[in-house]
Amino acid sequence: xxxxxxxxxxxxxxxxxxxxxxxxxxxxxxxxxxxxxxxxxxxxxxxxxxxxxxxxxxxxxxxxxxxxxxxxxxxxxxxxxxxxxxxxxxxxxxxxxxxxxxxxxxxxxxxxxxxxxxxxxxxxxxxxxxxxxxxxxxxxxxxxxxxxxxxxxxxxxxxxxxxxxxxxxxxxxxxxxxxxxxxxxxxxxxxxxxxxxxxxxxxxxxxxxxxxxxxxxxxxxxxxxxxxxxxxxxxxxxxxxxxxxxxxxxxxxxxxxxxxxxxxxxxxxxxxxxxxxxxxxxxxxxxxxxxxxxxxxxxxxxxxxxxxxxxxxxxxxxxxxxxxxxxxxxxxxxxxxxxxxxxxxxxxxxxxxxxxxxxxxxxxxxxxxxxxxxxxxxxxx
Numbered sequence: 001x002x003x004x005x006x007x008x009x010x011x012x013x014x015x016x017x018x019x020x021x022x023x024x025x026x027x028x029x030x031x032x033x034x035x036x037x038x039x040x041x042x043x044x045x046x047x048x049x050x051x052x053x054x055x056x057x058x059x060x061x062x063x064x065x066x067x068x069x070x071x072x073x074x075x076x077x078x079x080x081x082x083x084x085x086x087x088x089x090x091x092x093x094x095x096x097x098x099x100x101x102x103x104x105x106x107x108x109x110x111x112x113x114x115x116x117x118x119x120x121x122x123x124x125x126x127x128x129x130x131x132x133x134x135x136x137x138x139x140x141x142x143x144x145x146x147x148x149x150x151x152x153x154x155x156x157x158x159x160x161x162x163x164x165x166x167x168x169x170x171x172x173x174x175x176x177x178x179x180x181x182x183x184x185x186x187x188x189x190x191x192x193x194x195x196x197x198x199x200x201x202x203x204x205x206x207x208x209x210x211x212x213x214x215x216x217x218x219x220x221x222x223x224x225x226x227x228x229x230x231x232x233x234x235x236x237x238x239x240x241x242x243x244x245x246x247x248x249x250x251x252x253x254x255x256x257x258x259x260x261x262x263x264x265x266x267x268x269x270x271x272x273x274x275x276x277x278x279x280x281x282x283x284x285x286x287x288x289x290x291x292x293x294x295x296x297x298x299x300x301x302x303x304x305x306x307x308x309x310x311x312x313x314x315x316x317x318x319x320x321x322x323x324x325x326x327x328x329x330x331x332x333x334x335x336x337x338x339x340x341x342x343x344x345x346x347x348x349x350x351x352x353x354x355x356x357x358x359x360x361x362x363x364x365x366x367x368x369x370x371x372x373x374x375x376x377x378x379x380x381x
Contacts, residue, residue: 007360009352010162010330012252013047017356021365022046023132025224026141028249028261030127031153035060040075040084046131047254050118051075055082061095062118062129068099074115124247124263125153142222143373145245145265150273152241152280154262157293157317161325163225163250163258164352169324170227170248171198171344173209173217179319181308186232194380198344200351203371207344209380217380221348223368225250230377234264236286236313240279241266245377256329260317286313297322 012019029045030052040053042065049065051074059082067074072088079085083100085092091110092101097117099110119130123140130136159166169175177190194209194217204224209217220228227248233239241264249261268276290312299305300322312318338346358365 007353007356009349009356010164011255012163013255017359018352019046020359021352021355022224022252023130024365025132025137025368026121026128026130026139027225027251028126028141028259029062029129029251030060031156031261032060032122032125032127033153034156035127038079040077040079042073042075044253045129046252048131050129051084052120052127052129053079053084055079055095057082059095060120060122060127062120063093063097064115064117067091068113068115124265125151126249126261126263137368138370140370142226142228142247142371145267145376146373147265147267148269149244150241150266150268150276152264152266152276154260154264155284155287155314157260157321158253158257159260159321159325160257160294160329161327162255162330163252165327165331166258166260166320166324167225167227167248167250168345168348169320170219170229171205171207171221171348172342173207173219174341175323179323180316189232193341196341196343198347200347202369204368205344205348205351206375211380215380216378218378220371220375220377221344222371225252228377230379234283235315236283237276237279240272241268241276243379283313290314293317293321297325301326 007017009018012022027045029043035052035054037054037056037058040051043050043052051063051065054060056079063074063084065073067086067088069089069091072086074084074086076087077085080092083092083094090103091099093115094100095117097115099113102110119136121128121139124144128141173196174193176186177193180186192211194211196209198205198207203222205221207219207221222228229246230243231246233242244267245265247263251259251261253259266276293314296310296312296318300307307319307322310318355365
C-alpha cells in the first residue's frame, strides 16, 4: 500500500497530521467588514471553538472560547477598550489573554490567570489568525497585488463539505467549460481547453494551463489553502471592473464544512473605482432580494430545479457548491479515475500526503517560505 493511501489528507481535527499541518500557517477566519468595533462573536475553526472580537481601537483579536474561571462563553461578554469582559463574573482579559481585573477576587489573583490568545492580523479585507505552537510565521500569508485598485470581499459562504474538495476545484481549470456553461468572458476559458501541468514551489504550487497557441495561464496555490487566479468580470457587474485577481481561502470549520472567504482585487481607480462601487451596491441589493445560495443548491440536489434554469446574481457559487459539496461531506477518493486534466490535483495530493506522513512519523516537514511578490498569476489569452 502506498504511503499516501494510509494518510488521511482531509482531516484537520486537533492532533491529526492534517490538523497539526494546518496549524503551521496563518488562516483566514472572518470577513473584516462583518466584525464591528465593540463586538464579539463565536467562531469555529479546525473543529475547535474560539472567541473573535474587535476592540474599540479597531484591533481584531482571537481568544479562547470559554472563560478560564468557570467556562462561560466569552463572546457573551462585552468589549471595554481593547479588552473583553466575561459576562458571568466580570473577569476582564486584555488582547494577550491576561486577566487584568476580577471584581470579586483578591487583587493579586488576576495576574495568575489568563485565557489563551492567538496571533491575529488583517489583510486584504479578511481577519487571519494563527493557531499553532510557537511563533507565528512571516506576515502576510500571501502578497497583495502591486497595482492600485479596490478590494472587494465576496459574501461569505458556509459550504457543507470538506475543505479539500473545494480547494482542489481551484486547481481544475477544465471544469469551468462545463459547470459554468460559459457565456460572456467565460467563453474564452472554454473555447480551447488547456493542457494542465503543475510544479511544487517553496511556497506551494504553480499551475499552468497551456493553450493550443502556446499561451499559458498561470495560477498560484499558496500553502495551505489559498488560491490566486485571474478571472472574468464578475457576473452581475456588467463588465465593470474588468478581469480581476481573486484570492480564494478555504478555511475548515470542521471536517465536513468550511468557509469560502474570497477577495477580489479590482484594478480600477478614480472615477472607474466609483463606478465599480456603485455597481457593487446594486449587485449586493440584488443578492439580498434573491434566494439564498444554499437553498438553491438544496433544490438542485433534490431534483426540484435544474442548474441550467437558475438565474441568480451569485450563480457561479450555486453551480460550484452544487458540484463540489455534491461529492459528499467528505469525497470518496478511493474510487476516482483521474485523468491528465487532474495533473495539478495529483501534485497537490502528493504534497499533502508527504507532509502529513512526515508529521505522523515524527519526521521534519518542508520549510515553506513566504510567497514572493514578483510571482503573480497570468491571464493566458
